[in-house]
Amino acid sequence: MKSLSQYLQVWLASAKYSLVRATMFRGDLFIWASVELLWISVNVIMVGVIYSHTPTVAGWSMYQMLLLVGTSMLIQRFLMGFFWSGIFEMGRNVRTGLFDFILAQPGDPLFMASTRKLELDGLLNSLVAMGLVAYSARKLGLHPGLLDLGYYGFMVACGVMIHFSFLVMAVSLAFWITSAQGVEGSYFTLMEFSRLPKQAFSGLASVIFVWILPVVVVSNAPANEILHGFNRDWMLGLCAATIVWFALAVLVFRSGLKRYTSASS
C-alpha cells in the first residue's frame, strides 16, 4: 500500500513533466487556452442573449446566473486541468490495450491513469472562470468573508470530485463496450445541467437532475454559498453526494478492470 506522500511525489513528478511539456509546445497551449476561453465566452453570450429578452430566469437575475455559470465553468476547468487528459486517454488505452502501461506502474491504476497529465490551459482558464464569479459578485454588491470563500472552495472541490466520478464511470464503459468511442462526450452533455438554477427544475426533471444525479447541486451549492451565505443542508447534501459518487466510480472502475484482457481483448 503506497503512502499518501508517495502518491503526492508521483503526482508532483507528473505535474512537473506536464508543465515542462506545456511550455515546450507553446503554440498548442495557446490554442487550447483559446478553445477553453471561447467556450466560456459562448456560455456568457448565451446568458446575455436570453437576459436581453427577460429580466429573470427562475427568479435569478443575469449576474446571479453569470455567477452560477462561472462556478460551473470553474469546476469544469479544474476537472479539465487536473484529470481530463488522463481519463480521456484511459478509454482509448483500454480499447487499444495500451492500458497495460498503467497497470505496470507501481500505484493504484485509477490514480495513475487519471493523474498522468496536468493541462495548463484548463488551469489558466480557471482564472477566467474565477474572474467571472468575482465580477458577478461585485456587480451584485456581494462581499463574501474568508469563511464563505473557504466553504465555496471546499464545495467547488467536492464538485470537481463528483464530475471526476461521473467521467470515470462513463469512460469505464470501454471495459465492457470496446466500440463505444466518444462516450466521454456524454459528460459534457450531462454537465450542461449544472449551468441551470435549481429553481428552474420541477417534477420529474427535479427528481432526476437534482436528487438522483447531482449535476445541479455541484454548481448551485457553491453559488448559493456566495449569493446567500452558508447553508448546512447544501453542504451536507454535497458532501454525501461526493462520497457516494466517488465510491460508485471506484466500484465501476474496479469491476471493469476485472474484464480487461490486455492488448488481445
Added chain:
Amino acid sequence: MTKYGQAFLAGLQSNLVYRWNFGVRSIFWFFHLAVVYILWGAAYAANPTIGGYTFAQTLTYFVVIFVLQFFIGAFNEDYQISEDIRNGLINQFLLKPIHYYGYRLSVFAAARVVSGAFGIVALLVALPIFRGYIVIPHDWTLIALSIPAMCLTAIIQFSIAYCFGLLAFWFLEIQGFVILSMAVETLLGGQIVPLDLLPPAVFNVIRFLPFFYQAYFPAAILTGRKGVDFALQGLAIQAFWAFVLVCLAEFVWRKGLKHHTAAGG
C-alpha cells in the same frame, strides 16, 4: 455500381460497427433537449413571447436543429481525415483512381444514414413527450426550400470538417483547431440560441458568414421563423459558400499534398 457507391457501402458497414456511438448520442440528445426545455421554459415563464416567438416555436427550433445534426452534421470526419494523414493511410488514395474528397463525402453520407436512423428513432420517442410544445411545419413552399438548404448545409459542414482534417498535413495535432472552430460554429450556427434573438445589426452581419448556414438557416426555414424571400436570398448566399468551401477544400488538398511525405512501405 460506381467506386463512390462502393465507398458508401463500405462506410455504411463501418459505421454500423459504431452503432453504439450513435445510440449513446441519441440518448444524450434527450438530455440536450431537456436542458433546452428547462432553461427556455424558465425564461418563458414570465414572458408569453421572446423575440416574437412562443415557447413552442423556440422548442421546435431546437428539436429541428438537433435532428438536422443527425442527418447532415459533421461529427468526427475531421478527426478521421487527420488520422488518415498521420498514419499514412492517405497514401493509398494517391495511387488509386478515386478522389479523396469524393471518397470521404461518400463515407460521410453513409455515416449520416446510420446516425439519421437513430435521429428518427429519437424523434419518434420525443414527439409524444413534447407533443404539446411542437409546432409542426405546414408551409409546403418553405418545406420544399428547406431540402436544397439541407443538402447545401451538409456540403458546408463536410467541407469545413474536411479542411480542418487536412490541417494534419502541417500540424501533428489538430484537435485544438477543430474544437476552436466548433465553439464558433456552435454559437454562430444558432445551436446555442436562435440567431434571430441576437441584435438585428449582429444578425445582419452573421447571415453573410458560412456558419449561419451550418444549422440555423435550414432550421429557420423549416420551422417558418423566416419567410420565402429570406429563404431564397439565403439559398443564393448558401450556394456561394458551398462553392467557395468546396474550392477551398480542393486548394488545401493540393497544397497539403505538396507538403506530404509518403515514407515507408
